[in-house]
Amino acid sequence: MNRKAGTVVLIFLLAGMLLISGCIQNEKTETPVNTKSPEAGKGDENMDIQNIKVSSSAFAANGSIPGKYTCDGANINPPLEFEGIPEEAESLVFIVDDPDAPMKTFTHWIVWNIEPVAKIEEDTIPGVEGVNDFRKIGYGGPCPPSGTHRFFFRVYALDRQLELKAGAGRKDLENEMIGHIIAEGELMGKYSKK
Incomplete structure (x- = not known):
């Protein structure tokens, strides 16, 4: 037993x-594997993604973004400068977002098929624009509901132009970027709503 x-x-x-x-x-x-992020473009074939230095004459890295470039001011994009764009770059993509937003990372601006230039002037449309999380096409400046938020101005150099229609959303843009990122960089600024 x-x-x-x-x-x-x-x-x-x-x-x-x-x-x-x-x-x-x-x-x-x-x-699940996240394949929708531009980071997913960093496959084995793109191990050597170069660094682009992003700066602005309007604010220092980790500094305060002037009100002029926010929803409290003129709500226009700040001037941006880039160093280290690879010669083989066919286009640039620009994404501005706020990871400190209450519900999710809030997208303020997406632009693609920008000529590989060293500077974007303030208050310009440098390429094809998509829909931001304000549900508008174009730039929507920092506008945090409360407290100080961080805003990232990210640039990606691609090895091709994108076949994406104006008004597309961020997910569509990021899907098109997968496997084509050859360099990237970012500038972070902070803002507290008045």
């Missing part, structure tokens, strides 16, 4: 281990 009971316990233990092992295996294979 004891031997029989021991065998039954052993069978249950083995079955339990197999069940747990199967659950862990399934959990690993069901973990």
